[in-house]
Amino acid sequence: MDLVPPIDPPGSWGPPDASGQVRVVSSRPELQCWEHGCNGQPFSNISNLLRHQREKSGVAAKATCSKCGAEFTRTTARNKHLNRCKKMDTQPS
Ligand SMILES: [Zn+2]
Ligand SMILES: [Zn+2]
Structure with missing residues (x-):
């Protein structure tokens, strides 16, 4: 029973391969x-x-003013408007 000769050690085969490299060219999405x-x-x-x-x-x-129905793209803008919106504003006193 002869021992099987070991396979060639790594590094002895061929030129350095670029398979491990990641190409970054033109991989960026269009923002x-x-x-x-x-x-x-x-x-x-x-x-x-x-x-x-x-x-x-x-x-x-979509942020909507509950008083006058105006629409806003941001709730912050709506809130700011709400503080000033006088439409249907029932004053407690
Ligand atoms: Zn756009
Ligand atoms: Zn309003």
Whole structure:
């Protein structure tokens, strides 16, 4: 029973392979908005772009003034408006 000769040690085969390298060329997604008339407005990161598209598409809960029914893209804008909205404002006193 002869021992099986060991296989060639690693590193002895061929030139260094580039299979382990990751190509980063042109792998970056296009962070631009071509909707809402934005005309390719660039965004620095994907979250900014997604937030922008959510706001523009109206998927995000649209803030509405409970007094006059005015619509706002941001709840903060609505709240600011609510403080000034005098429509149907029933004064307690
Ligand atoms: Zn847009
Ligand atoms: Zn209002």
